[in-house]
Amino acid sequence: MELTSTELSCGSCALSRICLPANLSARETRILAGAVERGRELQSGARLIRAGARMDALYVVRSGSAKSCGVMNDGEEYVRAFNLPGEVAGLEGFADGHHTCDLVALEPLRYCRIPLGRLERLMETLPGLRREVLRLLGQSLEEAQRMRTEVSMVDARGRLASFLVDLSRRLERRNLPPTHFRLSMSRRDIARHLGLTLETVSRSLGAFRSAGWVEVRARYIKLLQPKALAALLAH
Amino acid sequence: MELTSTELSCGSCALSRICLPANLSARETRILAGAVERGRELQSGARLIRAGARMDALYVVRSGSAKSCGVMNDGEEYVRAFNLPGEVAGLEGFADGHHTCDLVALEPLRYCRIPLGRLERLMETLPGLRREVLRLLGQSLEEAQRMRTEVSMVDARGRLASFLVDLSRRLERRNLPPTHFRLSMSRRDIARHLGLTLETVSRSLGAFRSAGWVEVRARYIKLLQPKALAALLAH
DNA sequence: GGCCTCGATTGATCCGGATCAAATTCCGGC
Protein backbone atom coordinates (compact mmCIF):
# COMPACT_ATOMS: atom_id res chain seq x y z
CA MET A 1 0.00 0.00 0.00
CA GLU A 2 2.84 2.35 0.65
CA LEU A 3 4.79 4.01 -2.08
CA THR A 4 8.45 3.46 -2.56
CA SER A 5 10.65 6.48 -3.00
CA THR A 6 11.18 5.64 -6.66
CA GLU A 7 7.59 6.37 -7.54
CA LEU A 8 7.19 9.83 -8.85
CA SER A 9 3.83 10.17 -10.50
CA CYS A 10 0.26 10.40 -9.29
CA GLY A 11 -0.71 8.13 -12.17
CA SER A 12 1.22 5.21 -10.72
CA CYS A 13 0.41 5.96 -7.08
CA ALA A 14 -1.51 3.28 -5.28
CA LEU A 15 -3.73 6.01 -3.87
CA SER A 16 -4.76 7.48 -7.18
CA ARG A 17 -8.23 5.99 -6.88
CA ILE A 18 -8.81 7.66 -3.55
CA CYS A 19 -6.79 10.81 -3.73
CA LEU A 20 -7.25 14.01 -5.67
CA PRO A 21 -6.83 12.49 -9.15
CA ALA A 22 -9.69 10.07 -8.52
CA ASN A 23 -11.85 11.43 -11.31
CA LEU A 24 -9.28 13.10 -13.50
CA SER A 25 -8.43 12.03 -17.01
CA ALA A 26 -5.02 10.50 -17.67
CA ARG A 27 -3.90 13.75 -19.20
CA GLU A 28 -5.13 15.84 -16.31
CA THR A 29 -3.53 13.48 -13.82
CA ARG A 30 -0.21 13.79 -15.63
CA ILE A 31 -0.35 17.56 -15.51
CA LEU A 32 -1.39 17.60 -11.87
CA ALA A 33 1.46 15.23 -11.04
CA GLY A 34 3.88 17.83 -12.33
CA ALA A 35 2.69 20.22 -9.63
CA VAL A 36 2.88 17.77 -6.76
CA GLU A 37 5.86 17.88 -4.40
CA ARG A 38 6.93 14.94 -2.27
CA GLY A 39 7.57 15.73 1.37
CA ARG A 40 10.21 13.91 3.38
CA GLU A 41 9.16 11.44 6.05
CA LEU A 42 7.98 13.02 9.27
CA GLN A 43 8.22 11.49 12.72
CA SER A 44 5.28 10.76 14.92
CA GLY A 45 4.18 13.97 16.65
CA ALA A 46 5.61 16.27 13.97
CA ARG A 47 3.44 19.19 12.91
CA LEU A 48 2.80 19.48 9.19
CA ILE A 49 0.40 22.43 9.40
CA ARG A 50 0.34 25.04 12.13
CA ALA A 51 -2.85 26.87 13.13
CA GLY A 52 -2.68 30.49 12.10
CA ALA A 53 -0.15 29.86 9.37
CA ARG A 54 -0.81 31.19 5.89
CA MET A 55 -2.29 28.53 3.64
CA ASP A 56 0.30 27.92 0.98
CA ALA A 57 -0.54 24.42 -0.19
CA LEU A 58 -2.85 21.45 0.08
CA TYR A 59 -1.40 18.47 1.88
CA VAL A 60 -2.20 14.84 1.13
CA VAL A 61 -1.29 11.98 3.43
CA ARG A 62 0.70 9.40 1.46
CA SER A 63 1.38 6.89 4.21
CA GLY A 64 0.80 6.87 7.94
CA SER A 65 -1.92 8.96 9.53
CA ALA A 66 -2.48 12.35 11.10
CA LYS A 67 -4.92 14.31 13.19
CA SER A 68 -6.34 17.77 12.53
CA CYS A 69 -6.46 19.37 15.93
CA GLY A 70 -6.20 22.53 17.96
CA VAL A 71 -6.77 23.97 21.41
CA MET A 72 -9.80 25.84 22.73
CA ASN A 73 -9.61 29.08 24.69
CA ASP A 74 -9.45 27.13 27.92
CA GLY A 75 -6.49 25.06 26.75
CA GLU A 76 -8.46 21.88 26.05
CA GLU A 77 -7.41 20.05 22.92
CA TYR A 78 -9.96 19.15 20.26
CA VAL A 79 -9.58 16.79 17.30
CA ARG A 80 -11.49 17.73 14.17
CA ALA A 81 -10.50 14.78 12.02
CA PHE A 82 -8.14 11.89 11.49
CA ASN A 83 -6.46 11.72 8.12
CA LEU A 84 -5.69 8.46 6.39
CA PRO A 85 -3.56 7.92 3.27
CA GLY A 86 -5.07 9.61 0.25
CA GLU A 87 -6.96 12.18 2.29
CA VAL A 88 -6.47 15.89 1.77
CA ALA A 89 -5.95 18.14 4.78
CA GLY A 90 -6.00 21.86 5.27
CA LEU A 91 -9.06 22.62 3.13
CA GLU A 92 -10.53 24.86 5.81
CA GLY A 93 -7.77 27.33 4.91
CA PHE A 94 -9.73 28.35 1.82
CA ALA A 95 -11.98 30.36 4.16
CA ASP A 96 -9.56 33.22 4.61
CA GLY A 97 -6.21 31.94 3.47
CA HIS A 98 -5.07 30.85 6.90
CA HIS A 99 -5.21 27.50 8.61
CA THR A 100 -7.24 27.30 11.78
CA CYS A 101 -5.91 24.05 13.15
CA ASP A 102 -2.76 21.96 13.31
CA LEU A 103 -2.06 18.83 11.35
CA VAL A 104 -0.02 16.43 13.49
CA ALA A 105 1.45 13.07 12.49
CA LEU A 106 0.17 10.14 14.57
CA GLU A 107 2.87 7.81 13.29
CA PRO A 108 5.73 8.10 10.79
CA LEU A 109 4.14 10.01 7.94
CA ARG A 110 4.83 10.69 4.30
CA TYR A 111 2.89 13.25 2.36
CA CYS A 112 2.43 15.11 -0.89
CA ARG A 113 2.13 18.84 -1.19
CA ILE A 114 0.38 20.85 -3.87
CA PRO A 115 1.39 24.51 -3.78
CA LEU A 116 -1.69 26.72 -3.83
CA GLY A 117 -0.46 28.99 -6.59
CA ARG A 118 0.10 26.11 -8.95
CA LEU A 119 -3.21 24.53 -7.98
CA GLU A 120 -5.07 27.74 -8.78
CA ARG A 121 -3.32 28.05 -12.12
CA LEU A 122 -4.13 24.44 -12.98
CA MET A 123 -7.76 24.91 -12.01
CA GLU A 124 -7.98 27.53 -14.73
CA THR A 125 -7.27 25.01 -17.46
CA LEU A 126 -8.37 21.67 -16.02
CA PRO A 127 -12.15 21.45 -15.59
CA GLY A 128 -11.83 18.01 -14.02
CA LEU A 129 -9.53 19.38 -11.34
CA ARG A 130 -11.98 22.20 -10.64
CA ARG A 131 -14.77 19.71 -10.17
CA GLU A 132 -12.56 17.51 -8.03
CA VAL A 133 -11.54 20.29 -5.66
CA LEU A 134 -15.18 21.35 -5.30
CA ARG A 135 -16.11 17.73 -4.65
CA LEU A 136 -13.45 17.42 -1.95
CA LEU A 137 -14.62 20.58 -0.24
CA GLY A 138 -18.25 19.51 -0.48
CA GLN A 139 -17.37 16.14 0.98
CA SER A 140 -15.48 17.64 3.89
CA LEU A 141 -18.35 20.01 4.52
CA GLU A 142 -20.93 17.25 4.43
CA GLU A 143 -18.77 15.14 6.74
CA ALA A 144 -18.28 17.97 9.22
CA GLN A 145 -21.99 18.75 9.30
CA ARG A 146 -22.90 15.11 9.70
CA MET A 147 -20.44 14.74 12.58
CA ARG A 148 -21.86 17.86 14.16
CA THR A 149 -25.39 16.48 14.31
CA GLU A 150 -24.04 13.11 15.40
CA VAL A 151 -22.16 14.59 18.35
CA SER A 152 -25.30 16.33 19.50
CA MET A 153 -27.85 13.57 18.95
CA VAL A 154 -26.15 10.21 19.37
CA ASP A 155 -25.01 8.72 22.69
CA ALA A 156 -21.46 7.69 23.56
CA ARG A 157 -21.65 4.10 22.28
CA GLY A 158 -23.39 5.14 19.11
CA ARG A 159 -20.67 7.65 18.37
CA LEU A 160 -17.88 5.18 19.05
CA ALA A 161 -19.59 2.56 16.90
CA SER A 162 -19.97 5.11 14.14
CA PHE A 163 -16.29 5.96 14.43
CA LEU A 164 -15.20 2.32 14.18
CA VAL A 165 -17.53 1.54 11.29
CA ASP A 166 -16.41 4.64 9.43
CA LEU A 167 -12.76 3.79 10.00
CA SER A 168 -13.38 0.28 8.77
CA ARG A 169 -15.05 1.60 5.62
CA ARG A 170 -12.16 3.96 4.93
CA LEU A 171 -9.59 1.20 5.42
CA GLU A 172 -11.52 -1.04 3.07
CA ARG A 173 -11.40 1.59 0.32
CA ARG A 174 -7.61 1.51 0.71
CA ASN A 175 -7.51 -2.27 0.34
CA LEU A 176 -6.48 -2.66 3.95
CA PRO A 177 -8.06 -5.26 6.24
CA PRO A 178 -11.29 -3.58 7.35
CA THR A 179 -11.98 -5.69 10.42
CA HIS A 180 -8.55 -6.12 11.93
CA PHE A 181 -6.48 -3.01 12.34
CA ARG A 182 -4.37 -0.87 14.59
CA LEU A 183 -5.67 2.42 15.95
CA SER A 184 -2.91 4.95 15.36
CA MET A 185 -4.55 7.42 17.73
CA SER A 186 -4.80 7.30 21.51
CA ARG A 187 -8.05 6.83 23.42
CA ARG A 188 -7.70 10.44 24.40
CA ASP A 189 -7.59 11.50 20.74
CA ILE A 190 -10.64 9.40 19.96
CA ALA A 191 -12.44 10.93 22.93
CA ARG A 192 -11.57 14.48 21.88
CA HIS A 193 -12.74 13.66 18.37
CA LEU A 194 -16.09 12.31 19.52
CA GLY A 195 -16.73 14.86 22.25
CA LEU A 196 -16.28 12.33 25.06
CA THR A 197 -13.78 11.60 27.82
CA LEU A 198 -11.19 8.88 27.43
CA GLU A 199 -12.81 6.96 30.29
CA THR A 200 -16.09 6.83 28.41
CA VAL A 201 -14.35 5.67 25.24
CA SER A 202 -12.63 2.93 27.20
CA ARG A 203 -15.85 1.84 28.89
CA SER A 204 -17.78 1.83 25.64
CA LEU A 205 -15.09 -0.30 24.02
CA GLY A 206 -15.36 -2.54 27.06
CA ALA A 207 -19.09 -2.82 26.52
CA PHE A 208 -18.58 -3.80 22.89
CA ARG A 209 -16.06 -6.39 24.01
CA SER A 210 -18.44 -7.82 26.61
CA ALA A 211 -21.10 -8.04 23.93
CA GLY A 212 -18.71 -10.02 21.76
CA TRP A 213 -18.76 -7.41 19.01
CA VAL A 214 -15.07 -6.56 19.08
CA GLU A 215 -11.78 -7.91 20.30
CA VAL A 216 -9.47 -5.29 21.79
CA ARG A 217 -5.83 -5.61 22.72
CA ALA A 218 -4.30 -2.23 23.39
CA ARG A 219 -4.45 -0.38 20.10
CA TYR A 220 -5.18 -3.45 18.02
CA ILE A 221 -8.82 -4.00 17.35
CA LYS A 222 -10.79 -6.71 15.58
CA LEU A 223 -14.39 -6.12 14.56
CA LEU A 224 -16.20 -9.41 15.15
CA GLN A 225 -19.71 -8.17 14.47
CA PRO A 226 -19.55 -5.00 12.40
CA LYS A 227 -23.27 -5.28 11.74
CA ALA A 228 -24.07 -5.10 15.43
CA LEU A 229 -22.03 -1.91 15.62
CA ALA A 230 -23.67 -0.48 12.54
CA ALA A 231 -27.05 -1.34 14.02
CA LEU A 232 -26.36 1.08 16.87
CA LEU A 233 -26.40 3.87 14.31
CA ALA A 234 -29.73 2.91 12.80
CA HIS A 235 -31.42 3.83 16.00
CA MET B 1 -32.23 46.07 3.01
CA GLU B 2 -34.65 44.25 0.78
CA LEU B 3 -34.59 44.46 -2.94
CA THR B 4 -37.49 45.83 -4.89
CA SER B 5 -38.68 43.84 -7.85
CA THR B 6 -37.30 46.46 -10.20
CA GLU B 7 -33.72 45.67 -9.22
CA LEU B 8 -32.18 43.23 -11.58
CA SER B 9 -28.46 43.22 -11.07
CA CYS B 10 -26.12 41.87 -8.42
CA GLY B 11 -24.13 45.08 -8.78
CA SER B 12 -26.95 47.18 -7.38
CA CYS B 13 -28.07 44.63 -4.79
CA ALA B 14 -27.84 45.77 -1.19
CA LEU B 15 -26.31 42.40 -0.37
CA SER B 16 -23.47 42.58 -2.87
CA ARG B 17 -20.95 43.19 -0.10
CA ILE B 18 -21.98 40.06 1.72
CA CYS B 19 -23.09 37.73 -1.01
CA LEU B 20 -21.19 35.87 -3.69
CA PRO B 21 -19.96 38.93 -5.61
CA ALA B 22 -18.26 40.27 -2.46
CA ASN B 23 -14.78 40.14 -3.93
CA LEU B 24 -15.55 40.17 -7.63
CA SER B 25 -14.58 42.96 -9.99
CA ALA B 26 -17.31 45.10 -11.49
CA ARG B 27 -16.94 43.23 -14.75
CA GLU B 28 -17.11 39.82 -13.11
CA THR B 29 -20.12 40.88 -11.07
CA ARG B 30 -21.90 41.99 -14.21
CA ILE B 31 -21.27 38.68 -15.90
CA LEU B 32 -22.33 36.69 -12.84
CA ALA B 33 -25.50 38.78 -12.60
CA GLY B 34 -26.46 37.51 -16.03
CA ALA B 35 -26.52 33.97 -14.71
CA VAL B 36 -28.56 34.69 -11.60
CA GLU B 37 -32.26 33.90 -11.57
CA ARG B 38 -34.72 35.55 -9.21
CA GLY B 39 -37.03 33.18 -7.39
CA ARG B 40 -40.58 34.13 -6.50
CA GLU B 41 -41.49 34.79 -2.88
CA LEU B 42 -41.96 31.68 -0.78
CA GLN B 43 -44.18 31.33 2.23
CA SER B 44 -42.99 30.44 5.68
CA GLY B 45 -42.49 26.68 5.88
CA ALA B 46 -41.93 26.24 2.13
CA ARG B 47 -39.12 23.92 1.12
CA LEU B 48 -36.59 25.40 -1.29
CA ILE B 49 -34.24 22.41 -1.32
CA ARG B 50 -35.23 18.81 -0.66
CA ALA B 51 -32.80 16.28 0.83
CA GLY B 52 -31.86 13.69 -1.76
CA ALA B 53 -32.64 15.96 -4.69
CA ARG B 54 -30.07 16.43 -7.41
CA MET B 55 -28.04 19.60 -6.89
CA ASP B 56 -28.92 21.81 -9.82
CA ALA B 57 -28.12 25.26 -8.48
CA LEU B 58 -26.78 27.33 -5.64
CA TYR B 59 -29.40 29.23 -3.67
CA VAL B 60 -28.87 32.58 -2.01
CA VAL B 61 -31.27 34.05 0.52
CA ARG B 62 -32.30 37.52 -0.65
CA SER B 63 -34.71 38.43 2.13
CA GLY B 64 -36.18 36.54 5.06
CA SER B 65 -34.41 33.56 6.57
CA ALA B 66 -34.25 29.79 6.31
CA LYS B 67 -33.00 26.71 8.10
CA SER B 68 -30.94 23.85 6.68
CA CYS B 69 -32.37 20.81 8.34
CA GLY B 70 -33.18 17.13 8.08
CA VAL B 71 -34.27 14.13 10.08
CA MET B 72 -32.13 11.41 11.69
CA ASN B 73 -32.83 7.72 11.35
CA ASP B 74 -34.95 7.84 14.47
CA GLY B 75 -37.12 10.63 13.13
CA GLU B 76 -35.58 13.40 15.23
CA GLU B 77 -35.12 16.66 13.39
CA TYR B 78 -31.74 18.36 13.31
CA VAL B 79 -30.86 21.88 12.19
CA ARG B 80 -27.48 22.33 10.55
CA ALA B 81 -27.63 26.04 9.97
CA PHE B 82 -29.78 29.14 9.79
CA ASN B 83 -29.46 31.19 6.63
CA LEU B 84 -29.69 34.97 6.61
CA PRO B 85 -29.92 37.26 3.58
CA GLY B 86 -26.81 37.08 1.43
CA GLU B 87 -25.91 33.57 2.59
CA VAL B 88 -25.49 30.73 0.17
CA ALA B 89 -27.15 27.40 0.89
CA GLY B 90 -26.79 23.94 -0.55
CA LEU B 91 -23.00 23.89 -0.83
CA GLU B 92 -22.83 20.42 0.72
CA GLY B 93 -24.31 19.16 -2.56
CA PHE B 94 -20.89 19.51 -4.19
CA ALA B 95 -19.93 16.30 -2.35
CA ASP B 96 -21.75 13.99 -4.71
CA GLY B 97 -24.16 16.14 -6.64
CA HIS B 98 -27.08 15.58 -4.29
CA HIS B 99 -28.37 17.60 -1.41
CA THR B 100 -28.36 15.92 1.98
CA CYS B 101 -30.68 18.24 3.83
CA ASP B 102 -33.71 20.42 3.31
CA LEU B 103 -33.75 24.18 3.09
CA VAL B 104 -36.94 25.48 4.70
CA ALA B 105 -38.16 29.09 4.86
CA LEU B 106 -38.62 30.38 8.42
CA GLU B 107 -40.57 33.41 7.24
CA PRO B 108 -41.60 34.82 3.86
CA LEU B 109 -38.49 34.35 1.78
CA ARG B 110 -37.06 35.65 -1.47
CA TYR B 111 -34.04 34.12 -3.03
CA CYS B 112 -31.65 34.03 -5.97
CA ARG B 113 -30.69 30.93 -7.85
CA ILE B 114 -27.50 30.26 -9.79
CA PRO B 115 -27.84 27.22 -12.05
CA LEU B 116 -24.91 24.89 -11.56
CA GLY B 117 -24.14 24.49 -15.23
CA ARG B 118 -23.81 28.21 -15.74
CA LEU B 119 -21.78 28.57 -12.56
CA GLU B 120 -19.32 25.94 -13.70
CA ARG B 121 -19.00 27.56 -17.10
CA LEU B 122 -18.41 30.96 -15.53
CA MET B 123 -15.80 29.53 -13.18
CA GLU B 124 -13.80 28.60 -16.24
CA THR B 125 -13.35 32.20 -17.29
CA LEU B 126 -13.69 34.20 -14.07
CA PRO B 127 -10.78 33.61 -11.67
CA GLY B 128 -12.39 35.84 -9.07
CA LEU B 129 -15.51 33.69 -9.08
CA ARG B 130 -13.39 30.56 -8.68
CA ARG B 131 -11.69 32.04 -5.66
CA GLU B 132 -15.00 33.23 -4.26
CA VAL B 133 -16.67 29.82 -4.50
CA LEU B 134 -13.66 28.19 -2.86
CA ARG B 135 -13.77 30.84 -0.15
CA LEU B 136 -17.46 30.19 0.48
CA LEU B 137 -16.89 26.46 0.75
CA GLY B 138 -13.89 26.95 3.01
CA GLN B 139 -15.89 29.27 5.21
CA SER B 140 -18.79 26.84 5.52
CA LEU B 141 -16.34 24.05 6.30
CA GLU B 142 -14.55 26.07 8.94
CA GLU B 143 -17.88 27.10 10.46
CA ALA B 144 -19.17 23.51 10.54
CA GLN B 145 -15.98 22.24 12.16
CA ARG B 146 -15.98 25.05 14.70
CA MET B 147 -19.60 24.32 15.59
CA ARG B 148 -18.76 20.67 15.92
CA THR B 149 -16.10 21.23 18.55
CA GLU B 150 -18.30 23.80 20.25
CA VAL B 151 -21.19 21.37 20.60
CA SER B 152 -18.90 18.83 22.20
CA MET B 153 -16.89 21.08 24.49
CA VAL B 154 -19.04 24.03 25.53
CA ASP B 155 -21.94 23.84 27.97
CA ALA B 156 -25.54 24.84 27.24
CA ARG B 157 -25.28 28.51 28.21
CA GLY B 158 -22.01 28.92 26.39
CA ARG B 159 -23.52 27.53 23.22
CA LEU B 160 -26.59 29.74 23.45
CA ALA B 161 -24.43 32.79 24.13
CA SER B 162 -22.28 31.88 21.16
CA PHE B 163 -25.39 31.57 19.00
CA LEU B 164 -26.72 34.98 20.05
CA VAL B 165 -23.39 36.72 19.63
CA ASP B 166 -22.89 35.13 16.22
CA LEU B 167 -26.38 36.13 15.12
CA SER B 168 -25.74 39.66 16.31
CA ARG B 169 -22.51 39.82 14.33
CA ARG B 170 -24.20 38.58 11.18
CA LEU B 171 -27.03 41.09 11.52
CA GLU B 172 -24.52 43.87 11.99
CA ARG B 173 -22.80 42.97 8.72
CA ARG B 174 -26.17 43.44 7.05
CA ASN B 175 -26.64 46.87 8.60
CA LEU B 176 -29.47 45.58 10.76
CA PRO B 177 -29.74 46.45 14.44
CA PRO B 178 -27.35 43.98 16.12
CA THR B 179 -28.72 44.20 19.64
CA HIS B 180 -32.45 44.34 19.10
CA PHE B 181 -33.91 41.76 16.80
CA ARG B 182 -36.53 39.12 16.22
CA LEU B 183 -35.63 35.45 16.22
CA SER B 184 -37.25 33.97 13.13
CA MET B 185 -36.74 30.45 14.46
CA SER B 186 -38.54 28.66 17.29
CA ARG B 187 -36.87 27.64 20.55
CA ARG B 188 -37.12 24.12 19.27
CA ASP B 189 -35.14 25.02 16.13
CA ILE B 190 -32.49 26.76 18.22
CA ALA B 191 -32.29 23.71 20.49
CA ARG B 192 -31.95 21.32 17.56
CA HIS B 193 -29.26 23.56 16.12
CA LEU B 194 -27.26 23.66 19.35
CA GLY B 195 -27.76 20.03 20.34
CA LEU B 196 -29.98 20.88 23.30
CA THR B 197 -33.62 20.55 24.27
CA LEU B 198 -36.00 23.45 23.98
CA GLU B 199 -36.42 23.45 27.76
CA THR B 200 -32.71 24.01 28.24
CA VAL B 201 -32.70 26.82 25.70
CA SER B 202 -35.59 28.44 27.51
CA ARG B 203 -33.92 28.06 30.89
CA SER B 204 -30.60 29.41 29.64
CA LEU B 205 -32.34 32.41 28.15
CA GLY B 206 -34.06 32.82 31.50
CA ALA B 207 -30.68 32.77 33.22
CA PHE B 208 -29.37 35.48 30.87
CA ARG B 209 -32.47 37.52 31.60
CA SER B 210 -32.04 37.12 35.37
CA ALA B 211 -28.44 38.22 35.01
CA GLY B 212 -29.62 41.36 33.22
CA TRP B 213 -27.76 40.44 30.05
CA VAL B 214 -30.75 40.22 27.73
CA GLU B 215 -34.36 41.28 27.51
CA VAL B 216 -36.67 38.64 26.08
CA ARG B 217 -40.26 38.97 24.96
CA ALA B 218 -41.39 35.96 22.99
CA ARG B 219 -39.25 35.98 19.85
CA TYR B 220 -38.03 39.52 20.29
CA ILE B 221 -34.71 39.80 22.00
CA LYS B 222 -32.55 42.70 23.12
CA LEU B 223 -28.91 42.16 24.01
CA LEU B 224 -28.21 44.41 26.96
CA GLN B 225 -24.70 43.17 27.73
CA PRO B 226 -23.28 41.48 24.64
CA LYS B 227 -19.85 41.49 26.27
CA ALA B 228 -21.07 39.42 29.18
CA LEU B 229 -22.39 36.88 26.68
CA ALA B 230 -19.19 36.92 24.68
CA ALA B 231 -17.25 36.41 27.90
CA LEU B 232 -18.97 33.06 28.34
CA LEU B 233 -17.21 31.88 25.19
CA ALA B 234 -13.77 32.78 26.42
CA HIS B 235 -14.72 30.27 29.07
C1' DG C 1 -62.79 41.26 21.66
C1' DG C 2 -62.65 36.44 22.89
C1' DC C 3 -61.49 31.88 21.96
C1' DC C 4 -58.26 28.42 20.65
C1' DT C 5 -54.07 26.40 19.66
C1' DC C 6 -49.31 26.25 19.62
C1' DG C 7 -45.14 27.88 21.57
C1' DA C 8 -42.66 29.07 25.67
C1' DT C 9 -41.77 28.95 30.55
C1' DT C 10 -41.27 26.78 34.90
C1' DG C 11 -41.00 22.79 38.04
C1' DA C 12 -39.56 17.94 39.66
C1' DT C 13 -37.05 13.93 38.85
C1' DC C 14 -33.78 10.99 36.56
C1' DC C 15 -29.75 9.35 34.08
C1' DG C 16 -25.59 9.19 31.01
C1' DG C 17 -21.41 10.59 31.02
C1' DA C 18 -17.99 13.64 33.54
C1' DT C 19 -14.98 13.72 37.27
C1' DC C 20 -12.01 11.97 40.72
C1' DA C 21 -9.32 8.04 42.06
C1' DA C 22 -6.92 3.80 41.90
C1' DA C 23 -5.17 -0.41 39.68
C1' DT C 24 -3.38 -2.55 35.62
C1' DT C 25 -1.25 -3.07 31.16
C1' DC C 26 1.65 -1.72 27.60
C1' DC C 27 5.88 -0.32 25.54
C1' DG C 28 10.43 1.70 24.96
C1' DG C 29 15.01 1.75 26.88
C1' DC C 30 18.61 -0.70 29.09
Added chain:
DNA sequence: GCCGGAATTTGATCCGGATCAATCGAGGCC
Protein backbone atom coordinates in the same frame (compact mmCIF):
# COMPACT_ATOMS: atom_id res chain seq x y z
C1' DG D 1 14.09 -9.98 30.84
C1' DC D 2 13.57 -5.99 33.80
C1' DC D 3 12.27 -1.33 34.87
C1' DG D 4 9.84 3.12 34.66
C1' DG D 5 6.56 6.13 32.81
C1' DA D 6 2.66 6.61 30.10
C1' DA D 7 -1.63 4.80 28.38
C1' DT D 8 -5.58 2.24 29.49
C1' DT D 9 -8.94 0.05 32.28
C1' DT D 10 -11.92 -0.13 36.10
C1' DG D 11 -14.38 1.75 40.17
C1' DA D 12 -17.20 5.33 42.94
C1' DT D 13 -19.50 9.54 43.01
C1' DC D 14 -21.51 13.69 41.16
C1' DC D 15 -23.83 16.94 38.14
C1' DG D 16 -25.72 19.23 33.90
C1' DG D 17 -29.02 18.68 31.01
C1' DA D 18 -32.75 15.36 29.47
C1' DT D 19 -37.20 13.90 30.44
C1' DC D 20 -41.80 14.12 32.15
C1' DA D 21 -45.41 17.24 33.51
C1' DA D 22 -48.07 21.32 34.20
C1' DT D 23 -48.90 26.21 33.57
C1' DC D 24 -48.56 30.36 31.14
C1' DG D 25 -48.59 33.54 27.25
C1' DA D 26 -48.99 35.07 22.41
C1' DG D 27 -50.61 35.35 18.01
C1' DG D 28 -54.13 33.88 14.59
C1' DC D 29 -58.86 33.40 13.41
C1' DC D 30 -63.60 34.12 13.73
